Amino acid sequence: MKFPSSMSSLAQKISRETEKVEMYFRDRGLPLPSFDADAPGDFENLPEDIARSRREVIQTTSELRDLMVSPKERVRWLAWDFLGTQSLQLLSHFGIPKLVPIEGTITLTELQSKTTLDPTNLARVLRHAMTKRIFIEPSPGVIAHTAASRLLVEDESLNAWVGFNTEDIYPASSHVLEAITKYPEATNLTRTGFNVAFNTVDQEPMFVTFGKDPKRARRMALAMSSLTGGEGYEVSYLVNEDIFSDIDARGGTLVDMGGSHGFISVDLAKRYRNMRFIVQDLPKTVSSAPNPISDDTQVVERVVFQAHDFFTPQVAKDADVYFFRWIIHNYSKPYAVQILRNLIPALKPGARIVINDICLKEPGMETPWNEQLIRSMDMVMMTLLNAQERQEWEFRELFELADKGFVFKGITRPKGCRLSIVNAVWKPDEVGKNFSLGLASGLGSGEDRNEVNGKI
Numbered sequence: 001m002k003f004p005s006s007m008s009s010l011a012q013k014i015s016r017e018t019e020k021v022e023m024y025f026r027d028r029g030l031p032l033p034s035f036d037a038d039a040p041g042d043f044e045n046l047p048e049d050i051a052r053s054r055r056e057v058i059q060t061t062s063e064l065r066d067l068m069v070s071p072k073e074r075v076r077w078l079a080w081d082f083l084g085t086q087s088l089q090l091l092s093h094f095g096i097p098k099l100v101p102i103e104g105t106i107t108l109t110e111l112q113s114k115t116t117l118d119p120t121n122l123a124r125v126l127r128h129a130m131t132k133r134i135f136i137e138p139s140p141g142v143i144a145h146t147a148a149s150r151l152l153v154e155d156e157s158l159n160a161w162v163g164f165n166t167e168d169i170y171p172a173s174s175h176v177l178e179a180i181t182k183y184p185e186a187t188n189l190t191r192t193g194f195n196v197a198f199n200t201v202d203q204e205p206m207f208v209t210f211g212k213d214p215k216r217a218r219r220m221a222l223a224m225s226s227l228t229g230g231e232g233y234e235v236s237y238l239v240n241e242d243i244f245s246d247i248d249a250r251g252g253t254l255v256d257m258g259g260s261h262g263f264i265s266v267d268l269a270k271r272y273r274n275m276r277f278i279v280q281d282l283p284k285t286v287s288s289a290p291n292p293i294s295d296d297t298q299v300v301e302r303v304v305f306q307a308h309d310f311f312t313p314q315v316a317k318d319a320d321v322y323f324f325r326w327i328i329h330n331y332s333k334p335y336a337v338q339i340l341r342n343l344i345p346a347l348k349p350g351a352r353i354v355i356n357d358i359c360l361k362e363p364g365m366e367t368p369w370n371e372q373l374i375r376s377m378d379m380v381m382m383t384l385l386n387a388q389e390r391q392e393w394e395f396r397e398l399f400e401l402a403d404k405g406f407v408f409k410g411i412t413r414p415k416g417c418r419l420s421i422v423n424a425v426w427k428p429d430e431v432g433k434n435f436s437l438g439l440a441s442g443l444g445s446g447e448d449r450n451e452v453n454g455k456i
């Protein structure tokens with residue numbers, strides 16, 4: 001059992017590492033981190049040693065705080081964590097941040113006159129958010145922005161992230177208990193907390209519901225782009241890994257499965273100047289993709305879109321890579337295996353399958369901050385889709401169950417990135433297997449799927 005360091009040694013570490021971060025800002029004349037409305041919204045491009053000090057401070061202050069709070073009080077108030085989500089939800093839904101001037105202040109009375117949120121609730125929600133440093137009350141009854149509340153006005157994709165999490169995931173989360181009590185097998189895509197919350201049990205998976213509601217779909221897409229631009233999730237980690245140079249040298253093709261509006265393919269196409277890209281997604285997503293997809297005509301010429309449902313047999317034949325980013329983690333085992341199987345009719349020997357997803361380490365092997373975010377993502381997958389993040393053996397198992405012709409080649413993880421790169425190659429000759437079995441069976445199409453218990 002690991003014992004915590006003594007409290008004073010934690011405090012000394014906090015002091016030491018904080019000093020390094022502060023010196024870095026002072027030496028360069030950069031604005032110091034602050035809650036003020038005009039403070040920078042993010043830490044950008046910190047050198048590795050300062051970024052490490054910053055991580056140490058975040059982890060150590062959290063450890064010291066937890067020790068000081070006591071186990072009993074920690075558990076007591078952990079059960080109230082959802083209230084932070086609730087106040088954020090109400091502020092965001094009623095557009096309160098936009099009603100407060102970016103510079104200066106507004107009286108609570110005037111703010112009350114600008115919204116349909118009733119005065120009592122407006123005041124209580126604002127004052128709860130203030131305990132999280134979202135808004136400030138510089139004098140009684142006077143409201144002003146902080147750096148965090150200002151972002152809710154100025155950062156469109158962060159705002160979408162808040163909307164998606166507080167209005168789609170949060171209600172779904174509060175219905176997980178009901179979903180897994182009624183449907184304890186907990187693998188079905190239409191029997192999730194999301195389905196119970198939004199009355200779509202046994203009707204349609206979340207992606208189909210969003211496909212019917214352009215506003216909600218756009219909010220989710222924007223929220224995803226906010227996450228992708230966030231620390232540890234940037235596409236640059238994938239682009240900077242030298243994983244497709246051989247395919248680029250021979251002008252090979254990558255199929256970007258569930259590639260949304262193609263932004264990953266565009267970034268890859270900017271680095272690999274000879275490769276071709278086929279971005280596949282559901283028809284509505286494909287038809288709403290920006291046109292042209294990039295300012296760079298040399299990129300535009302090599303990126304094409306194709307409507308394709310990955311629960312049907314693959315139609316883009318003989319490509320060099322079939323690539324899944326943030327796709328496989330959306331599905332429980334039966335569906336994930338089916339998605340891989342559906343590639344088989346298109347695969348040439350040597351074709352690569354590359355999955356860009358979180359790969360779970362053994363518990364406690366991540367930094368505490370990473371561990372918290374990665375485990376939270378796993379909970380979100382359960383909530384929305386009865387899906388999951390996976391350990392290495394679980395990825396290996398998916399390929400083995402899909403077909404013995406898939407040869408698992410291991411997993412790499414770029415330094416600093418939370419996503420890993422899972423590799424497999426199609427080598428049917430090595431096992432002499434009849435690989436025409438089991439295609440596209442049982443789970444229906446992505447547009448109208450209402451099949452239950454998709455067993456493989």
Ligand SMILES: C[S@@+](CC[C@H](N)C(=O)[O-])C[C@H]1O[C@@H](n2cnc3c(N)ncnc32)[C@H](O)[C@@H]1O
Binds near residue numbers: 311
């Ligand atoms: C979580 S997003 C990932 C998007 C992108 N790959 C990325 O890395 O940001 C999942 C994508 O899968 C698409 N999708 C969902 N069901 C699908 C299906 N049956 N066939 C093809 N694409 C699908 C969604 O439209 C969405 O664009």
